[in-house]
Amino acid sequence: MPNFTLADSVFEAAASRFPTPFHLYDEASIRQRARALNQAFSWCSDFREYFAVKALPNPAILRIMGEEGCGLDCSSSTELTLAEICGFSGERIMFSANAMPPEEYDQASALGAIINLDDASDVDLLASHGGVPECVCLRYNPGGDFSIGNTIMGNPGEAKYGMPADQLEAALGRLQGLGAKRFGLHAFLSSNTMAETYYPQLAGILLRLGKDLAEKTGLGFAFINLSGGVGIPYRPEEAPIDISRVGEGVRKVYQEICPEGGVAIKSELGRWMTGPCGWLVTRVVHEKKTHRDYIGVDACAVHLMRPAMYGAYHHITVCDKGDLPGDHVYDVTGCLCENNDKFAIQRPLPEIEIGDLLVIHDTGAHGFAMGYNYNGRLRSAEVLRREDGDFQLIRRAETPKDYFATLDIDPGMKI
Numbered sequence: 096m097p098n099f100t101l102a103d104s105v106f107e108a109a110a111s112r113f114p115t116p117f118h119l120y121d122e123a124s125i126r127q128r129a130r131a132l133n134q135a136f137s138w139c140s141d142f143r144e145y146f147a148v149k150a151l152p153n154p155a156i157l158r159i160m161g162e163e164g165c166g167l168d169c170s171s172s173t174e175l176t177l178a179e180i181c182g183f184s185g186e187r188i189m190f191s192a193n194a195m196p197p198e199e200y201d202q203a204s205a206l207g208a209i210i211n212l213d214d215a216s217d218v219d220l221l222a223s224h225g226g227v228p229e230c231v232c233l234r235y236n237p238g239g240d241f242s243i244g245n246t247i248m249g250n251p252g253e254a255k256y257g258m259p260a261d262q263l264e265a266a267l268g269r270l271q272g273l274g275a276k277r278f279g280l281h282a283f284l285s286s287n288t289m290a291e292t293y294y295p296q297l298a299g300i301l302l303r304l305g306k307d308l309a310e311k312t313g314l315g316f317a318f319i320n321l322s323g324g325v326g327i328p329y330r331p332e333e334a335p336i337d338i339s340r341v342g343e344g345v346r347k348v349y350q351e352i353c354p355e356g357g358v359a360i361k362s363e364l365g366r367w368m369t370g371p372c373g374w375l376v377t378r379v380v381h382e383k384k385t386h387r388d389y390i391g392v393d394a395c396a397v398h399l400m401r402p403a404m405y406g407a408y409h410h411i412t413v414c415d416k417g418d419l420p421g422d423h424v425y426d427v428t429g430c431l432c433e434n435n436d437k438f439a440i441q442r443p444l445p446e447i448e449i450g451d452l453l454v455i456h457d458t459g460a461h462g463f464a465m466g467y468n469y470n471g472r473l474r475s476a477e478v479l480r481r482e483d484g485d486f487q488l489i490r491r492a493e494t495p496k497d498y499f500a501t502l503d504i505d506p507g508m509k510i
């Protein structure tokens with residue numbers, strides 16, 4: 096069994112109301128995670144999570160985040176518009192930019208967002224597009240490998256994001272000349288990490304660097320932004336991160352480096368916030384026995400790209416067959432003309448029949464959001480299970496009309 100799931104009867108009830116495939120999200124568990132995170136950092140008076148919109152960009156979800164006291168981390172004009180539609184403005188929005196069209200700074204500035212600059216050259220871009228605000232965030236890239244203990248957890252030296260310390264200093268000097276008074280520091284050094292020491296270690300790096308830069312420039316050091324990267328257990332044998340221990344670890348580092356306080360902490364978690372609270376619900380439509388046994392389902396990689404793109408593991412259960420032994424080995428596939436369109440490869444599962452309902456777990460972050468239209472396949476619906484157990488359609492499935500909407504075709508043609 097995966098670490099967190101709902102009863103099979105819930106998936107069956109949803110599938111009796113909405114045609115498969117669809118992503119189902121659970122409101123109660125999303126709120127619970129937001130509260131656990133806020134509780135873990137409650138020792139820090141000015142902590143705020145800025146939910147990474149790209150992980151699950153649906154207004155119903157973003158409004159829940161707002162109600163739980165979170166801000167939003169946006170990285171495009173469309174995401175800024177989404178944030179605005181959902182009632183976010185001012186410093187409840189973080190705008191993390193890299194190589195973006197300059198007009199997007201104008202939009203972020205007009206909303207009063209905190210702007211996170213990716214490169215020293217962006218200072219002048221910001222100055223001419225919306226102006227330099229009093230408080231600006233800068234993204235740090237230490238280069239080389241990033242290790243926790245003896246384990247390499249990331250390769251900042253190969254990452255396109257952020258700037259080295261000397262460039263940070265130059266950028267801050269330039270920002271100061273343009274009227275900035277305070278600054279924040281951001282870094283994202285490891286993705287989907289299951290190490291509870293990741294945030295504490297990153298906090299140490301940013302707090303030390305920030306104090307050093309504040310001394311050199313005379314600018315006020317306002318906050319560190321620990322960004323995203325805290326992982327979730329995709330495999331049933333993995334243990335979940337204890338977020339209260341993460342918060343406690345950061346507190347210890349903070350008290351050591353910054354006993355006088357005054358520096359706020361921000362996060363931009365995506366995966367950790369919603370990943371375990373989403374499922375792709377799909378029905379078996381085909382079975383084929385050739386060199387392997389293939390189970391064909393009505394979802395495909397356009398609905399969940401992670402297995403095809405990263406070889407990522409997503410746990411799969413078969414509704415009503417949870418008690419049966421996994422004594423059959425299957426490749427579970429979609430219908431794309433693309434051999435990596437497989438949700439599972441050589442996976443032991445109970446014996447599956449056409450018509451069975453399959454649940455693909457942990458799709459609540461970077462799932463629907465990475466969807467595309469390859470092979471003319473259409474994006475699925477998204478359904479929210481409200482706290483009272485009722486289902487709400489929070490995004491309808493695409494129809495062919497949506498696919499053809501951007502094409503110049505004969506208006507008289509019937510679609």
Ligand SMILES: *Cc1c(COP(=O)(O)O)cnc(C)c1O
Pocket residue numbers: 147149150168191283286287322323324325363364365366367460
């Ligand atoms: C993707 C991203 C996040 C969220 O990452 P998760 O791995 O989902 O936690 C946060 N901040 C920035 C700048 C990102 O690009």
